Amino acid sequence: MIIKKLELQNNSLVRELFELQKASYLVEANLIHFFEIPPLVETIDDLRNCEETFFGYFEDDILAGAISFTIEGEEMKICRLVVHPKHFKKGIAQKLLAIIEENDPKITVYKVSTGKDNLPAKNLYLKNGYRLINEVEAAPGLFLSNFKKSRSPAL
Numbered sequence: 001m002i003i004k005k006l007e008l009q010n011n012s013l014v015r016e017l018f019e020l021q022k023a024s025y026l027v028e029a030n031l032i033h034f035f036e037i038p039p040l041v042e043t044i045d046d047l048r049n050c051e052e053t054f055f056g057y058f059e060d061d062i063l064a065g066a067i068s069f070t071i072e073g074e075e076m077k078i079c080r081l082v083v084h085p086k087h088f089k090k091g092i093a094q095k096l097l098a099i100i101e102e103n104d105p106k107i108t109v110y111k112v113s114t115g116k117d118n119l120p121a122k123n124l125y126l127k128n129g130y131r132l133i134n135e136v137e138a139a140p141g142l143f144l145s146n147f148k149k150s151r152s153p154a155l
Helices: 011-032 044-048 092-103 119-127
Strands: 002-005 053-059 062-072 075-083 109-115 131-139 142-150
Touching: 002 092, 011 044, 011 053, 011 062, 011 075, 011 109, 011 119, 053 092, 062 092, 075 092, 092 119, 109 119, 119 142
Parallel strands: 075 109
Antiparallel strands: 002 053, 053 062, 062 075, 109 142, 131 142
């Protein structure tokens, strides 16, 4: 098992990430009954050119999971957390979440959203100290649960 930062200029890696997120978000789409989730409709060029920082979880040189985020000041927004369905229930999402929370001690606030009916994701965030802030209709038929986690700044 290796977790490392992903360079999206690598064509084969970005293709692998693209296929991974399609497989993962299709599971969420089925859970929440909404199939226009942005990562499901973006192109490979959209993914390559996004402004997010990605880390990947590799098992035997295969990308099994990934997480992405943006940082603004002391706030980190988790944009994507995906695990290939063949690798569900192995603790990969937990490890990816832990690595980014340990990555930058200046971060004091973490925010993340998931589909309101995506109970596995909601349980993961709640188990890791995130609080449910609200639930909103982000687009017609798409209901999101928004979470936040705060911590004291590192000295």
